[in-house]
Amino acid sequence: MEIDSTTFNAALNNGKSIILSCNCSVNYSGRAESFLADGDRIIIIKSDKTLLIHQPQGSNPINYMKEGAAHKLLQKDGNLVLSSSNLALKEYVNIILNKIHSLQILNLTDNQKIQLTGSEKDMSDMIYNNPSLISKDFKPLSREEHTKYGFIDVFGHDKNNTLVVIECKRYSADFNAVDQLLRYIKKIKELKGINNVKGIIAAPKISDNALQMLRDHNCEFRSVNPPKYLEKYDKQQQKLDFF
Amino acid sequence: MEIDSTTFNAALNNGKSIILSCNCSVNYSGRAESFLADGDRIIIIKSDKTLLIHQPQGSNPINYMKEGAAHKLLQKDGNLVLSSSNLALKEYVNIILNKIHSLQILNLTDNQKIQLTGSEKDMSDMIYNNPSLISKDFKPLSREEHTKYGFIDVFGHDKNNTLVVIECKRYSADFNAVDQLLRYIKKIKELKGINNVKGIIAAPKISDNALQMLRDHNCEFRSVNPPKYLEKYDKQQQKLDFF
């Protein structure tokens, strides 16, 4: 299949979305350097000039360029080349197109934003509104605090007015989660000049090693699952629909 | 444009890659829950059953499903629906297809693996082979050690036989990098029963706060850039090619 460079480059300049399947090789130079030898790929250039190069397997693009790049289809050294650059980021992608399998030039419009639930923020909101999930003594004071103490998910105190810091994780808590919690506690102790701050990790689960480290520092773990408000239909029913 | 469900489902079962542009809405249920209202999107199902749903802007898929999912095109409640599930992961995606703009069914083959340089491992290799990048006194003993001490990038000693731990970061070092380094040092001290281990972070740069924390713990920072062995052509020349 032949490509008309003029049509292609015009599409690039008119906010079209381009989908190209082809056999190609790919060079990348920027934050790192990469080379990918000849093979069949799917190339997408979006209306915002995002470039995606996908192999026929795997969920991540094998090469890509962020929005705002410049793209140009041209002949070079006897090859058809799609040349992409982001001068601000000093990033370059060159694709040598050996064979074009298909080309789509599309005018796509989509102004929708995704609605998502079950995030860590949803978890901290839930705990703020239902503090008994942590303990019947826990009184929340603030959530998602971007203060001098750090980015604390939920902050409050217990019945003895001891300050309590809660770090939420939507999946499994690990060393990093414990490090974060201990960093916040340390900073609060320093800034307030006190020596008694309680730390709690709230997550569906925690690794054995992280739990050990947590307990070594006299902190606690609470098993809490992120809320999923959008859940509308019975999963069992969905399963039956499939088979 | 009309879609023949039989052809579509046959393609799914024959390892084809499918590219579909359409107006659709998307429901996701799994690790989280999401809903995306009507808009134009590009949908890809790869030969390994990876599902990608892309809006006309942005580099990440707005919804997706990992390889190994089951997909089926069917009529439901008067709508054409692409129904995807991964029972093992309890993940479900339902796409209501309002209008099909284009459909490509392709037989793509690609066995190539990408060659990449400039990673953190390349950095630790470079430091291991050129220890003077750290200090003229530094003698490396091992690299990329997955031992009981942790995953230490470069491990060695100085002229006084003091143990030295180096944590590499290919971009900017942050709190997390310092936490990692301190965790490794702590563990080595415990396991070896010694009290004198030196910690160094090697990275192109480090945030002010992380540097403060590093120095508070008597550790040091060395400015080191990751190597880029594949670099083949002059970037200035590339720039000129573009304009």
Add this chain to the structure above:
DNA sequence: GGGGAGAGATGCCGC
């Protein structure tokens, strides 16, 4: 399969 950590991470928000 889980744990730990890197990634050309990306994306978001705040300063």
Add this chain to the structure above:
DNA sequence: GCGGCATTTCTCCCC
């Protein structure tokens, strides 16, 4: 722009 942090992170490697 950088910083700090979550992500349906993903991917790799090792246990």
